[in-house]
Amino acid sequence: MSIKIKVTLGVLFLFAVILVISGLGLYYLQRLSQDSKNILTDNYETLQYTKEIISQCDRLKTDSADALEIMEKNIRLQESNITEAGEGELTRSLRSVLNRIKVSHVDDVLLAELRNTCLSIQQINMEAIQKKNENAQQTSENASTYLVITGTLCVLAAFVFIINFPGYIGDPIAQLTSGIKAIANKNYEERLQFDRNDEFEELANAFNLMAEKLDTYEHSNLAKIIFEKKRIETIINRMTDPVIGLDEGNRIIFVNDEALHLLHLERTSVIDQYAPDIAIHNDLLRSLIKTSDPGKNESGLIKAVVSGKENYFSKEIIHVNYLPTGEKENINIGAVILLKNVTAYKELDLAKTNFIATISHELKTPIASLQMCVKLLQDSRVGTLNEEQANIAETLQDEVSRISKITNELLDLSQVETGNIKLNIKRADSYDIVSLATEAVKFQAERKHIIIDIEIEKDVPAVQADIDKTTWVLVNFLTNAIRYSAENGHVVVKCEADNRFVTFSVSDNGPGIEAKYLDRIFEKFFQIPGTASGTGLGLAISKEFIEAQGGKISAESVPGRGTTFTFQLPEGV
Incomplete structure (x- = not known):
């Protein structure tokens, strides 16, 4: 039997339970409603009619015409509402007394007879009400008993069904999930066993076949993986810069000879060891791994003694992320620490x-x-x-x-x-800063036939700055823009107000800078791979100058379309 049929039968069973309880409750509710309606229609209205006739007896002596009319009306209504045994005879007696009152003088004997007849009718209906009330109570008790018995049986049946049926469906799914996780963790020896004639058994067979093939594939590629690992280790060891590799648990998984020489450690004492444990007794390693968490980096130089001489290293931490097949978010699987002398x-x-x-x-x-x-x-x-x-x-x-x-x-x-x-900070004209800087690089631009376009916003405010140092920064931006622009190119210098700041920017149409280098170009000694000119100090000094004046410096670039360097200084006061 397929899972679809089993689920359908289970749902039909629950639906039948609901119908039984609902139908039984509806039946007894209708009976109680009918009993209440009979009491109201058959007896309560008769009590109202007779009560009204009795209330008119005292008025017969003073206002006989009106009282007789009301009595006549209520007797007619009573005549059409005779529902109990003996009620019809009393109603006819009531009519007879009223007729005698109409043709003769009203006296106390007739009024007494009228009242007694009405009271007799009321007595009959009161007894009927009491009897019907007892019947309604009996019906209610029967309904409660049947509903409790039926409901208990249905609830027990439903409870047994609810307890067992989800497990019947869910347990194989849980086993399948566990098996899939085991396969994801490369435990290819995991197998599923379902002894049931439905889709789950077919699924288990398919799963086992997949695991068997993965196991075969894993063992067939192990030699190739080991070979590639050896080749990568050889390449890392041949690098002239120190390299250290960490896994997601901060264990050292590889380290080249240069790094071992720098750290004064032996390979056998660091491989597969927890890096913070080793760092307890090694200050240099502690400074290297303290910012190895994702999202953190450090631009300061590291000083170390190598062969009796002080050496300086810049550090770069590359966090290795991996997107597992079928997942939506990357997971961190380690980091590589690169040192450059x-x-x-x-x-x-x-x-x-x-x-x-x-x-x-x-x-x-x-x-x-x-x-x-x-x-x-x-x-x-x-x-x-x-x-x-x-x-x-x-x-x-x-x-x-x-x-x-x-x-x-x-x-x-x-x-x-x-x-x-x-610093010699004072109020400086923004236009003068741009003019001095462009004039200083005019000769360099003419040699490469580069046009410098100046775009200064009208009525741009002055800045609060050291004019010499600010001009030096702008000259540095222009020099870089001219250097990396092609001949007959354009360099654009802009100056505009921006929310209590004045923004200076230089844009070129050069090769641009990759996004991964933008955050590091203001570091000392950093050079973008492929650029051999300069020492990597110009932009670092520019950053020092601008930030010392309370400003901000930044760079934006689109590879192949050029770069824009920008700095902001506060408006002059």
Whole structure:
């Protein structure tokens, strides 16, 4: 018998139980309703008629015409409502008394006879009401008894059905679910046994066949999987940068020789070990795994001593997600920690910082001397210059001022490198910042035949900023845009107000930046793979400058269509 037929029979059984209880209850409700209706129609109305006739007896002496009319009306109604034995004879006696009253003088004897006759009719109907009430009570008791017996039997039958039938259907499904989970966990030896002639037995046979084939497939591919694992391990060990792999439970599943050398650990002591346990006695490993949770990352450099020399490493954590077949959400199956040795860049950075600081201080004295000499040349007390000499002196003064400004900018840059930024924040015209920056890169743009379009919003407000450092950031954006734009391209500079801030942006039509690198381009020493120019410091310094002024910096890009770098500064007050 198929499951469909079994379910249909079960539903029909429950439907029959409901019909039996409902039909029995409806039958007795109708009987009780009919009994109540008979009492109301047959007896209660008669009591009302006779009561009204008795109430009119006292009025016969004062208002006989009206009282007789009311009596006549009620006697006619009573004559049409004779339902009990003996009630008809009394009703005719009542009519006879009323007729005698009509043709003779009203006296107390006739009135007494009238009242007694009405009371006799009432007595008969009261007895009838009591008897019918007893019958109704008996009917109610019978109904309660039958309903309780029938309901109990039906409830017991339904209870047995409800207890057993879901299990009859659900138990095989639960076993099937358990079997499927076992297969999902790669337990291909799981089998189902259903001894029943329905669809579940066919399903169990199909499931067992599937598990058997999966088991065969698993064992046939095991050698290939082991071979691929060995090849991946070889590739990882040949990498020159340290690499550590963790599973979803933070156990170390692979680590290359470079990472072992850096951590001063042996391979046998770390593989398949819980990383936090090892990190208790290894500070470097503790700093590497402390942000290995999904959604967290760290951009700071890690310092470690390798072969007696301090080395600096940048860290990148790649979280490995996997979408199981048939699932809708990714699950985390581990993480890979990649370290890149940036010691060379760090040394260059320190050397550059020292050089900038030294050369800037050394240049201050000769620049001051040049400025003094120019002032002496322009002083009429020393001597009078002709027009050509005066122009040369003025040009010389402009160039000395320019060298002095460059020297101050170099000092500012060294402040960023040492973390001691000195700002000269004041109200600055937004248009002036854009003009100074575009003028500074004009020569670079002309060499590549790149057009710089300037779009400044009308009546754009001033900003509260250090004009020199802000211009330096905008020049850095423009320099990058020109570098990565094709010849005869366009670079767009925009400046517009935005909710109490002024937004500066530079857009190019270059190759763009992949989304996975956008969050890291403002890190020190980070370089996008495939770009060999620069040291990865320009954007990091720009970020320091803007955020030190209370602003925000960001980048948006569409690969193949270009990149837009943006920074915001508060409006001037």
